[in-house]
Amino acid sequence: MMWCVMMTARFLLALLPLLLTLLTGVCARTAKEIYVKTGDLVALKCPCKGSNCVDAKPIWTSYTTQEMDLTKMSSAERMQMSMLIHGRSLVILNSSVKHQGNYSCSLGNASRQYWFSLMVYTTVQEETTYPWTCVAQEACELICPDANVPAKGTPNITSKDIIWHKEGESSLKTTGYFSGVKENDHGVYTCTRPYLYHDQTYNMTFTVVLDVESNIKSNKFSRITSPRMSEVFYVDLGSPKVIDCKAVMYSNYEEVFWLSGDSFVDTNASVSVYYNYTSEYDTEGIKMTASLVFKKVSEEDLSKNYTCKLESDSQPSSFVTITLARKASPSPHYLALGIVIIVAVIVVTALIYVKLKMDITLFLRDTLACCSSISDGKSYDAFLMSYKSDTDAGLNEDDRNHLESVLEETFGYSLCLYHPESVAEAVLDCIEQSRTLVLVPTSSDPGPESGLLSTIHEALVEQQTRLVFIKTEATDVSSSDSLPEALQLLGKAGDCVTWKGESSRPLSSSFWKQLRYHLPALQHAPKITRLPQTAIEDGFDKLSAEVRLEIIEHVLNVCAQLLQLKTMLKILLLGLFFLPASLQVNISARITSPRMSEVFYVDLGSPKVIDCKAVMYSNYEEVFWLSGDSFVDTNTSVSVYYNYTSEYDTEGIKMTASLVFKKVSEEDLSKNYTCKLESDSQPSSFVTITLARKASPSPHYLALGIVIIVAVIVVTALIYVKLKMDITLF
Template structure:
């Protein structure tokens, strides 16, 4: 609300851009003059009430008039201890003899005014599974050095609740959202005065998954021989932010990464799409009795959620009896004989089938981990050529699978059905990929080979899309219907594929025969 004020002092330039301040009856109000001044400068305050539009000059001195009005002056601030409708109006401040004056328009509302609540509501946003703290606004509160006014703390209430409410959440959930009211209390002359603020908390879904320590578990005990050389305990964690990190603590001290120390740790991490697998390895060069007395803590420090801890301890291995030693010795001899027999057998098998048509053959006689074979999608929701290349590239380059592709690994001139059966023979699994349009060899060959797939009990993974998933099974050709019943199904939901898609696909695939090509990264 703006007012036009009379020029009641000829030598003062009045600014019509006043500051609006809203409050409720019974609450404390602080007007802070922005005029630059020092301790020797006298600030002149005036007020112009709505009732009589009177202009009253208030010098910067405490007076009986101010006390009657429940007002205090301290330097450049004017405090109204308990606002009432009689305080409503326009206020100005200026340094004595200054050419500029600052104006405030004070509006006083009834306690239950909906307009006041809407005008004086602050907003903040938190995210699920992340730590969240609400802060009470500091707008127009008394300065900490205001004489005789002492802060008495802050209380929080959620709208609709009468009991006090916490203002911090270690891991926010959707039900924490809503409107909160914080009340700042101040003590003056033996009486409590309040200032209240409303804060609207919005809870949004976190863009991160929940980072957590996978192993070890809380209070695990690791049995170690005294004097054992290079004993290692690994702490493994899964994170969803590049800024998350895992490390070791000994009692309340950080374990160093200096490998020249008797006890140290080293760190490694591998990133798959949006998931980071981290390992912090606690290394004991020579386990001592002092090490057995300590507790060690693996800590996951996160930038988007509360940190987590896993504490473990060490214990000396029990000494075996003579009978146990004898039994163990016999077991070791028997195990060595079995190992030698198995090694000789597999060495012969490997030498007989190590190379087949120029391709490396694994111990089970297969050249590939999986054969990616396309089938025609009954809708236009199949994988495009770009999607199929993304699928093959990710499996090969990020997860270490050896993939057979018809257009790349089949020698020209072979009959299509024979070439496909040859690829199946060389692969440990077959992944059926919906495609649009239908590429070579495509769905045409499925009818000819589906009986062979079923008879061989070939491991089948059937990829579908949300469109094909919604269609009826009767819409598929008979060969596809039989194959879909014999295999496992994974849903592609568009590119880039989700983390859950890769987890499900890798769950159904056999373990790759080679390690992924992505190197470990180390923190600086």
């Protein structure tokens, strides 16, 4: 009979917010369920989020038998109902069935209401038990829960020592501490928190179920390894999607499953959204994978939260909540910008290559000693042969000697030299043994006959030998009628380099740069020069300086162009940020730090500040801290409080909620603290952290560190003594 009454009451309480909406026009938010044992004390605390509500007066309304404004009642009227209001708390001293129902509160003239659903029970309910695990043969302390206890400083209410009682035993204890847990210590414990109010004692009772775990598994806790808390999965509408929840477990009595909101996801593969699971046993434990399967992602799926939950009999349950979001299609602005940047890079690279092709090639040959690695069996790098110039501006004997000397002795080319009295066979043999034929204009030597020139042209074509044609400023090889036809053909087939008289003699002139560029790379190390050392160094210094100056000039031009592109990119990004909301990609508010389940190591008695940082995009979003299920105060006079700061920039609203401990206590170490981001436009997200005492440095690690440092010093000294001479010479 009692079970039927309880179920009927729960059903009516669940319907009450809907009835309120229909009858009064008040839209109730999800009510926070609070369970209290008949005859126990309970405190309902109205949340305060932000500094504006610290001094605001709460308005409490009861919807038990009828709607009653408790704030407008006198203190005597509330005492007749075993109620009192202090600060933001509504305290029920002696709970009974008549107190069961819904309550709401709001602060000052705030439009937001907070709802509570109070359930009064006589027998222990599953929702009112707190699991606790201790390890056999180790010290352990049971912690009495502090859910819905009166706020510190409530007038005339004084807390007394907690009393512990184990089910089935008559003895009472004032502590839940065990110096060494035994197997038979497991069981159901009741802790009672007595409160004295006007010389009368009121109790709060909590049920703690102790499980004693074998010390073999003391360091093993089942956990979800992926996904991360509040992770967002980007999907395409109408496409399938599979999200794996992976967990490591150590018992067959543990399970992993998926929830959609508060409802269980089905395992029936015929529905549109279901889950299946696989398990694998190995030395690390049971590796369980629960796969959430969407056959076709719909708009409705995007609006839901999905929770992967790990439930265990030996430890508190853990869970991870994820959401889906539609993949953003690539913005045409970014595509256009990418194409512009790629085209700009290609154009700049092409310009640099065209402008500095010759300099880069010679730089690689000279500086990096780049030589051809494939031998062609030829003995000479070049064959220098004279031809009769059609003007008197050809190279005289002194110029030819200078040309031969520089190529052979300065640049290290192996040359085959032409003499006017050379026979045709010797000329053709020299061409065959050379990689390049260099035709040098001369004003004194008659040069080869026309028949020999034709034979040379045929040999060049047959052997595919490279040809470099040196001409004077007054000579037009392709159209000069004074040159033999065979010579004109040779001029068209080869690369032309212009000799400009005295201005071409210095090694830094463009003549030598062009000539060396058209000559093949050396297949051997350059010969040691036989010219005076200072002359060679001066020549190379001038050449290197010119090359360096040209490269630096072009690099600076490229940098200037890249800076212009960077400025254009910034302007474009700012423009994208201020686009109409319909054109922008959906961005979700999120907590950026700390990480879920992060542990902060602290010193007892020392202050500690933990920052919760979030990025938000609306003034209707807020960040606050919870201690367990209770809101952390913003009043700086208490021992643990929080404050917040906000900063507006182009990325959004950067909010920092700082949790402040004036002096960290043992009690603080036993609590979980949750930073929560609440929004009207997206599902809430949160991060839970814990505190742990800093471990003092182990003497073993200190000794190991000293040994490593000494070993490094000794080894370094030995290496230095052994290789001192080599290091110095190097």
